[in-house]
Amino acid sequence: MKRVASAILPIIALDRKALATLHRQIYDAYRTGIVDQRLRPGQRVPSTRMLAAELGISRMPVLHAYAQLLAEGYFESRVGAGTLVCSSLPDQLSSREAQGARFAKVLSGPRPVSVRSSILPRGEPVLRRGWGAFGVGQVSVDQFPFQIWSGLVTRHSRRMDASSVHYGDQMGSRNFQETIATYLRTARAVACEAHQIMIVSGSQQALEVSARVLLDPGSRVWVEEPGYSLTRDVLAMAGCRLVPVPVDREGLDVAAGIKLCRKARAAFVTPSHQYPLGATMSASRRLQLLDWAQSSGSWIIEDDYDNEYRYDSLPIASLQGLDSQARVIYVGTFSKVLFPSLRLGYVVIPADLIDRFYAVRRAMDLGPPSFFQAVAADFIGEGHFARHIRRMRILYRERRSALVESIRSELDAPLEILGAQAGMHLAALLPPGISDQETTERAARLKLWLWPLSPSYLGKARQGFILGFGSTPAEEMPRAVRKLRSALHPS
Ligand SMILES: Cc1ncc(COP(=O)(O)O)c(C=O)c1O
Structure with missing residues (x-):
């Protein structure tokens, strides 16, 4: 027999001392929920037996209330599906009317929001x-080795145990950190050890954590002009003052940046493949940028979002790998090399800043989910990643x-x-x-x-x-x- 899925219990506050009978109170609670659209057409409601047990009352008043709701067309019952909120509701419950009434109630009075949040563009996510x-940012879905991927997902779901369900390490799982460190040292010439790697939910979170650790409201920050709007949004949220620095065929024009604002606290750059114009930062500009960071005590945030795919030459080594003064925070992502809905990225943190990043991350979200770290670590460790990138x-x-x-x-x-x-x-x-x-x-x-x-x-x-x-x-x-x-x- 097909099992009917359990419905979620709605909030029904019964008052045993009230004049209204219990069945009337249950009826009213459902009716109001449906009119207010907290309960939506087609949504399943709990069985009378379950609701009576949860409310700690006999089944009779529940049966009465359900009978009335069915008779009036608020509920319908379907064989195999149990009782549902009716999918075609009575006319007087026009959804627009109900929504209008709800909003009118909510929208009176002041509704203050932060000035910073109101700077951000609203609307569809970019x-x-x-x-x-x-x-932009769409990977080839037709060519992804989903069979291998889902095999690994299955393997890890079967292995769930206490260690995989408890809080994981805030920086990320050790195994995944090691895997990424090996990859970055080898393929990107990043100078790093596993403990410097923080796993984040995509580069976006990496930029956010870095901004929170390194910048203050009012800090002046170089951004590439043109540049990645989501970097600018992070910096706007941090209350920073943006200094747009032009890019040319050699990447960020460091001399122009120095002229505009030598004392900037940080520079956010995409040296491998400048976003969006695509220049690769020349060697002399890289050295100039590192020199500037060292002499002015500034940070460089290197967003290395898609360098694995380089078509006419070998991949370019990271800027971080050239840096002998630990001024570069290196940011990478699996959005292009695996797929973006994974939301997996990483930050390579200078050793002396690890504690700070750790503390800020704890205030944000207590660390990354562990499941897909384990899956991705195996995908890389078993050689599928290297093969996938080559293909x-x-x-x-x-x-x-x-x-x-x-x-x-x-x-x-x-x-x-x-x-x-x-x-x-x-x-x-x-x-x-x-x-x-x-x-x-x-x-x-x-x-x-x-x-x-x-x-x-x-x-x-x-x-x-x-x-x-x-x-x-x-x-x-x-x-x-x-x-x-x-x-x-x-x-
Ligand atoms: C400049 C830049 N950085 C980072 C990313 C990737 O962001 P995420 O890792 O948050 O998916 C993109 C995606 O298009 C990008 O263009």
């Missing part, structure tokens, strides 16, 4: 906006080339392409006179989701797009670019 042919590098190179080729062959006025040598996106600059925001709106009407470049700037913006190519097969690229052409040149 990384979900761009699903589709050119979505994806070939696949993404092909997709990248197909996109570049299609932009050149399918568009009437070819766009200038930047940053196509690495990662899973490139920047395409528009000719003068075309607005990226307007084109994005036109494209959305054609169901093509574009990421305009201009919001990556704090000051005067160049117009263009950040085009992701990770999730679009090479053979589909020309068609996607033709759609882009229709958005660029409306007939």
Whole structure:
């Protein structure tokens, strides 16, 4: 026999001294819950037996109340599913009316929020906006070794024991720290030991923890111009004063930064593959940046988000590995090399700051969930990760080339392409006179989701797009670019 899933108990406060009978009180509690939409159409309600037991009363009043709610159309019963809130509710309960009444009640009186939170842009989360042919940060779903991954998930679910269900270490599981340290020393020339690695929920949390440890309200901070808007959001939340420093073909213009604000507390940079224009920071700029940090007592936060995918040369060693003064906080992520919904990233912390990071992290969330650390550690340890990266590098190179080729062959006025040598996106600059925001709106009407470049700037913006190519097969690229052409040149 099919088991009916247990329903969640609603709040029903019974008053035995009240004049209203128990069955009336139960009826009223449900009716109000349904009218207020705390209980939603189709939602299961507990059986009469369970509710009576929970409320500590006989079943009779519950049976009466349910009978009445069924008779009046608030409840319905379905064979095999038990009793549910009716999926077509009586007319007078128009949802808009009920919602309006609820909001009117809530919205009176002052509703203060922090000034910092009101600076942040609201609306759709930026990384979900761009699903589709050119979505930024979308990995190739068709090629991920899900079979191997789910085998590891199954293995670890079968092994749950006291140590896997209790609080884990705040920095992350030792095994995963060791695995990442080996990987970073080998593949990224990061100078690190396992105990310096803090596992976080993606680079985003890494930036947040770093800001909380290193910066004060009012601290001046270099950010790349153009740059990653979610870094700027973290810094705005920390109350920092942003100093936009221009980037050119060699990456961040350090001399310009020094001229603008020598005494900045920190610089947030993407040296391997500048986001969004894609420059690789030159060796001389790296040394200049490290020199500046040392002489002005500043920090460098290196966001190394996609360097594993480099197409025309070997991966570039990290900036952190060049740093002999422990001025660099290195941030990495599994969002591109595995998949972003995992929310797994890491920070490599200078040894003298580990205690501070540890204390701040404790105030934030008591550490990362342990389950997927164990799965990812095995995925890497058993060699699947290295194989996956090798395969994806070939696949993404092909997709990248197909996109570049299609932009050149399918568009009437070819766009200038930047940053196509690495990662899973490139920047395409528009000719003068075309607005990226307007084109994005036109494209959305054609169901093509574009990421305009201009919001990556704090000051005067160049117009263009950040085009992701990770999730679009090479053979589909020309068609996607033709759609882009229709958005660029409306007939
Ligand atoms: C500059 C930059 N840093 C970091 C990330 C990844 O963020 P997370 O690790 O939080 O998914 C992205 C994703 O697109 C990015 O563009």
